[in-house]
Amino acid sequence: MTAIIPIAEHNVRELTPCKLCPTQKACLAQQATPVQQQCLADNLRVVSPLHAGVFLYRAGTQVQGQYHIRSGMVKTFVTTTAGEECVTGFYIAGETLNSGRCLGVHSESAVALETASLCRLDTQAIEHLGNQGLSVVMLEKQAEQARYEVMHQVNLRQTSAEKRFAGYCMQYGMRRARLGLDDTVLPTPMRRTDLASYLGMKLESLSRVISRLQSRGLIAARRDQITLLQAEELAELAGHLRY
Amino acid sequence: MTAIIPIAEHNVRELTPCKLCPTQKACLAQQATPVQQQCLADNLRVVSPLHAGVFLYRAGTQVQGQYHIRSGMVKTFVTTTAGEECVTGFYIAGETLNSGRCLGVHSESAVALETASLCRLDTQAIEHLGNQGLSVVMLEKQAEQARYEVMHQVNLRQTSAEKRFAGYCMQYGMRRARLGLDDTVLPTPMRRTDLASYLGMKLESLSRVISRLQSRGLIAARRDQITLLQAEELAELAGHLRY
């Protein structure tokens, strides 16, 4: 299902100008002083675009640094002893994979769901930046990611599958809004199975939930895109936290 | 249910010697150079013991720093729009609350479940330590906490309540083992309702699960303590990740 291409094949080339990056609002550089920005520019590397199905890293391999997504979507997952994938996250432009992690081995695997481009910040660079006064910024970036996970964790506890799905739509929309993107049209490059795994239900249940919400006019669903038609009602359905 | 005592009342006094601290193995200081240790000692403050039901901080209040637990147990939770508590974590000695967070407001509330003593590391101190070469250590500490949360998140996705409970026992046991404590006797100061919330089930379901596992001889349960009698079988039940 997913192509197996060693990470070593990803080329690293000169940093393309940050000014052109669509994720500026969410970038570390935003909160850095000019000196720190230069330091970042010296340490960031742009990874050659990953095509759908290509692994960014695999669970159990040595951590090389963290990855800032410029475009595309990447999913992370762990593999159970029974051998099945358990999807732990979907990351979009402006978000950071393996945030703040610099030692040890990866506990998750990361794979592109559609063509994705990323910046890499390696371990030594992270260490260096910490000493340049960017540690608080990096801790905050990591903390933001942690907050998303708590939100998802809380959402997972909803007993109804419909509520969990609605919660996911709200959270995803909110994350898109942060980037200045349309928060009612949600690109959905992942398979239904992946989304179901992420939401703690079986794909049949997810399919039924989507059909039901669509027939009630709350959403419009295509294979690769979900449009929120009645965001307020969905929010009320999800209704457990402010997003 | 929970006493309302303003945080301001918590006294801060001189650091008691770290040599006497039971959580040394899990402390930041362990990985620090002598100079950094001095820096830590200068910045750490011991909070006067919190009694059961006392809040360490509340969601929405300004973040003051992070807290390292020396003894006792603290639970964190968010409150839904419907006004009910949703328990997001139980923290034991050697673990860090609000890890790496230094800006903004708390997204969760934290309350002691039994008498707890803690060290506080405030915002400025975190910033200062970052510049002293401790940023990687702090990022790693935060990352470790994040890993626990992913484990829990994965556990929450288990469809069977029995498996979720078994997974919790394994994870809790593992965390105790890290501290050199007995990993088969699990102190359980929290209410059943809290534990059920944490595990994404109703308290009746939790109660039934506990009764069932007890009658099968896998555990022995008391109100405030769960003893694992057949850890291997429980691990197999939970059986989705290596702990």
Add this chain to the structure above:
DNA sequence: CGTGACATTGACCTAGCTCAAAGGCTGTGG
């Protein structure tokens, strides 16, 4: 010893899991 909070057990019912079949896309090869 009594009271109230917490925990357990029971009975019932519904949401979602399981198994199964049919429908739709997508990509490949003729």
Add this chain to the structure above:
DNA sequence: CCACAGCCTTTGAGCTAGGTCAATGTCACG
């Protein structure tokens, strides 16, 4: 350019785990 194959998705029909409501049991504390 079309046809076919394989995969993904949807829909259907039971069945069961766990949610809900209610009653009973137990413990801690005054």
